[in-house]
Amino acid sequence: MTNATTADPPRTLEGRRVIVTGGGVGIGLGIVRRFAAAGANVALTTHSRSADEVVATLAGEGLDVTGLRFDATDSTQVTSAVGALAERLGGLDVLVNNSGGLVGRHPIAETSDVHWDTVWRVNVSSAFYVSRAALRHLGEGGRIINISSLAGANGGGNGSAPYATAKAAVDGFTRALAKEVAPQGITVNAIAPGLILDTPFHETFTPPAAQQQTIASIPVGRAGYPDDVAAAAEYFARVDSSFVTGTVLDLNGGIHFS
Secondary structure, rough: OOOOOOOOOOOOOOEEEEEEOOOHHHHHHHHHHHHHHHOOOEEEEOOOOOOOOOOOHHHHHHOOEEEOOOOOOHHHHHHHHHHHHHHHHOOOOOEEEEOOOOOOOOOOHOOOOOHHHHHHHHHHHHHHHHHHHOOOOOOOEEEEEEEOHHHHOOOOOOOHHHHHHHHHHHHHHHHHHHHHHHHHOEEEEEEOOEEEOOOOHHHHHHOOOOOOOOOHHOOOOOEEOOHHHHHHHHHHHHHHHHHOOOOEEOOOOOOOOO
16 A cells, blocks of 8 residues: 555646645655646655656656755755746745655764754755745745654654754744744645655654554554645645644644644
8 A cells, every 4th residue: 555545636736836845755756746636837856866857757657747956955055946946837836845854863862963953954944945935936825834743743753852853843933934924825834744654764764563563553543655645735735725824734643632
């Protein structure tokens, strides 16, 4: 099983112009697929993969997207890339800040300054840089969707304190930005996934036995998949979601409630 559903979503995002950061793998790629199938004009960004390679793969699936490779922790690159992608799209309606990652597991006593700073830049600075650049292009009806994590609320697993701290900061950034841009007709929300399989995150950092142990404790009886997150993101991206802002949505099968 790779997705919660195989049905194409209705074309609820027809004509919406979207940038998805970290759109080459895992949750980001799931969001790109769902948004494109829902009628959005999607531009994805990548760092670990060739954007052209991802775009070509999606073209083979009948999805027409564009892409660009850049480092979301470099503010100069971000400003240039977001401007270029907004120009390609003919404007911008939706930003999905999906770039982020655990980077590595280390006890606090063994966490270096470099590791702490890297995790912060990858998860928090990237969301700030891209959001700041996107606000130059977003207007009435604009949407910003941040991908957070259950770790931001429950502290995460062993060795993930920097990541949990960073994701808690993303939640705070979401709420602060939501208040600031609400008068402009722009909403800002976050999604905090729990165990989402078919992603490099858990393939790299969560052994199969630990995955099964977590699944056994999930009330709905299964793990999540990228399309579960994409379905929630698709709602936040819609024009008719305008009364929902500053929300951090728990998406974890009932294992945790904020």
